[in-house]
Amino acid sequence: MKNFLETRLWVILMAMPIMVHAERISTPHNFQTMVTKSEITVTNSYKTAETALTTYNCSGTNCTFAKDHYSGTLWSFKMLDNGSTVTTTRINELAEFQLAHYPPTKYEDLKVYVSTDGVSWGLPLSGDAITYSAGTINVTVPRNNYYVRFRNNASTDVSILSIIWYQDHCNCFIYEAE
Numbered sequence: 001m002k003n004f005l006e007t008r009l010w011v012i013l014m015a016m017p018i019m020v021h022a023e024r025i026s027t028p029h030n031f032q033t034m035v036t037k038s039e040i041t042v043t044n045s046y047k048t049a050e051t052a053l054t055t056y057n058c059s060g061t062n063c064t065f066a067k068d069h070y071s072g073t074l075w076s077f078k079m080l081d082n083g084s085t086v087t088t089t090r091i092n093e094l095a096e097f098q099l100a101h102y103p104p105t106k107y108e109d110l111k112v113y114v115s116t117d118g119v120s121w122g123l124p125l126s127g128d129a130i131t132y133s134a135g136t137i138n139v140t141v142p143r144n145n146y147y148v149r150f151r152n153n154a155s156t157d158v159s160i161l162s163i164i165w166y167q168d169h170c171n172c173f174i175y176e177a178e
Contacts (some may be wrong), residue, residue, distance in 0.1 A: 006009055011159060023169045025168075027165045029053070031076055031160075031162060032161070033074040039052070041146050043147055054087065054090075056087070057087050057088075058077065059164045060083045060085050060152075061081050061084070062082075062176070063077065063078065065078070068161065068177060069159050070103060070104075074139050074159075077151040077160040078159045079150070079160070080156070081164070082152060084136055084152045084156055087118075087147065088148045089118075090145055090146065093116075093167040094146045094148070094165065094166070095140070095141065095168040096139060096162060096166040097148070097165050098139070098163070100113075100160075101135060101137070101159060101160050102159045103172040105134055107132065109156060110137065110151070110153070111151045111152075112125045112148070112150055113125065113151065114148055117147075118147040119144070125141070
């Protein structure tokens, strides 16, 4: 009887770590759909767009939340000049995001930056952290609370049509180097 109880206790204890896991939440921001469903509030002469997850702020000479430059039919962040920038407020526990844009080509002049304080931005993401494909950009970062910035670094027009944000929710420790 004693061996039976000890065996059961060990089985239960070994199974416990399996019961605890992080939860990945995806939040799609298809801007056309969000406008249709009134899930986005646009203010400041079409320079600010507020959602439940984050607020997007446009800066630069010709950056607005408007119909895309490519077909003129889809709501997007329209970034028409070199230096046009879209910056988010802080997104908690961000681990990954996928962005869709016009032109539907591999557009490496749309640079992506992340910041943990919203002030220090450093260099744009590169290497394994970012993948440019035809019409999309995929970004993977260590889970943390980030502000995100998109910057058009060329005179070619670009429109951000949608972003899917992935947050890893867990009671995990977030390491912040000093």
